[in-house]
Amino acid sequence: MxxxxxxxxxxxxxxxxxxxxxxxxxxxxxxxxxxxxxxxxxSTINISLPSDQVNLIDGFVKKFGFANRSEFIRSIIRVLIRKPELVETASTYPFLAPKTKSIKTIISGFKKNKKYSQAFLKDLEEGLKTSDYFQS
Incomplete structure (x- = not known):
């Protein structure tokens, strides 16, 4: 009290x-x-970022006149509060759907790379065939 x-x-x-x-x-x-x-x-939180992302944030801070990195991050959070659909976009960003649905095209692309074993390519093809998204 x-x-x-x-x-x-x-x-x-x-x-x-x-x-x-x-x-x-x-x-x-x-x-x-x-x-x-x-x-x-x-409250204070700490995050680890690669140097290229830190440089990008520093560039935005300077370009748009934020007082510091924290003000920039708080501004981004305010945008996300107003537009929560951006969080969904961000959460799926690295997992964008392939441009093609053709299993043959995907497998041939992996084969051209020559970095994957035949066993991996076989497993990949079997996995793609079980998917509803890809077409034979």
Missing amino acids: IAPILTLAYIYALRLVFFLLFVKSKIHLDKLWQSMLLYIHM
């Missing part, structure tokens, strides 16, 4: 300090206050 009261007192003290510090610089205090409240209730 005391902790929430102390937290609120701390927030109001911070607001007063920010007001006194920034009143002359004409920073919009309501926006600053809203930002402070948001950051108080945030």
Whole structure:
């Protein structure tokens, strides 16, 4: 019970300090206050990304004027909240359907590669034949 009261007192003290510090610089205090409240209730997560994806994110941050990577990621999450169908697209992205439904064309493409054993090619062909998607 005391902790929430102390937290609120701390927030109001911070607001007063920010007001006194920034009143002359004409920073919009309501926006600053809203930002402070948001950051108080945030959690931290860590993700591992390959360097090319980090570079891509850094490019977007710079190009579109985000304050930092976190602001960019939060913006992406807001887009996903408004358009949840994008999550479905992202979840199936690496597993796009092949351009052809022909089993013969697919098997010949694998054979041309010359990286796969005959046993693998035989198993692949049997698996494709059990699928409703592919055609003999």
